[in-house]
Amino acid sequence: xxxxxxxxxxxxxxxxxxxxxxxxxxxxxxxxxxxxxxxxxxxxxxxxxxxxxxxxxxxxxxxxxxxxxxxxxxxxxxxxxxxxxxxxxxxxxxxxxxxxxxxxxxxxxxxxxxxxxxxxxxxxxxxxxxxxxxxxxxxxxxxxxxxxxxxxxxxxxxxxxx
Numbered sequence: 001x002x003x004x005x006x007x008x009x010x011x012x013x014x015x016x017x018x019x020x021x022x023x024x025x026x027x028x029x030x031x032x033x034x035x036x037x038x039x040x041x042x043x044x045x046x047x048x049x050x051x052x053x054x055x056x057x058x059x060x061x062x063x064x065x066x067x068x069x070x071x072x073x074x075x076x077x078x079x080x081x082x083x084x085x086x087x088x089x090x091x092x093x094x095x096x097x098x099x100x101x102x103x104x105x106x107x108x109x110x111x112x113x114x115x116x117x118x119x120x121x122x123x124x125x126x127x128x129x130x131x132x133x134x135x136x137x138x139x140x141x142x143x144x145x146x147x148x149x150x151x152x153x154x155x156x157x158x159x160x161x162x
Contacts, residue, residue: 003103005033008055011092012112018044019051019116021128021149026050029131031142039067041144047130047154049144054113057104059084064113071144072129076117085112125149132156 013028026042033039037056041049054064061082069077086109089097100108119125128149132140135154145156 002033002035003099004035004055004057005030005038007096007099007103008038008110011094011096012055012087012110013040016042016050018048021048021050022046028053029133029142031131039064041131043131043133046152047133049129049131050116052115052144055087056111056113057108059111059113061113064115068115068144072117072146076124076127076129076146077115078118078120081118082113082115085114086110087112130154130156132159134159 009028009030016026018024018026022044024044024046026044028040029043030038030040031052037054037059039052039054042051042053043049052068065077065079065082088109089100100110117129119127126149127146129144129146130153132143132145133154134140138155138159140155141159143156143158145153147153
């Protein structure tokens with residue numbers, strides 16, 4: 001694992017609580033990682049996605065938005081649901097500041113782009129976003145997908161037909 005992914009997983013990931021679906025804890029599932037970036041989803045044990053996060057030194061916003069939209073559909077994505085934050089070593093505790101300075105130089109930070117879906121209509125409120133985690137012995141492909149909120153779906157449509 002490269003230093004950037006290791007840094008993100010050590011200092012920038014957390015246990016949370018599922019948004020809107022249940023009150024179970026969420027954990028970060030890494031969807032892809034490269035030396036300069038990591039994308040992941042905070043997911044409850046049932047696979048419902050609370051938030052998708054993209055950590056990078058210089059994020060490609062268009063790539064991030066296109067990646068999500070291609071998986072969940074344009075009707076389930078709004079650009080104004082994307083937020084951007086800067087994460088500095090001094091705010092993260094431990095030896096995070098020293099590690100960032102060693103790897104990136106003085107006064108550098110990690111950018112965190114995150115998408116939380118906010119349903120705006122009654123129809124949108126009946127749609128959930130899940131992560132294809134798999135079911136039983138069948139592994140999932142770790143893609144995002146939209147489905148009826150009332151149904152527990154652990155496989156995306158592509159994996160379901162395989």
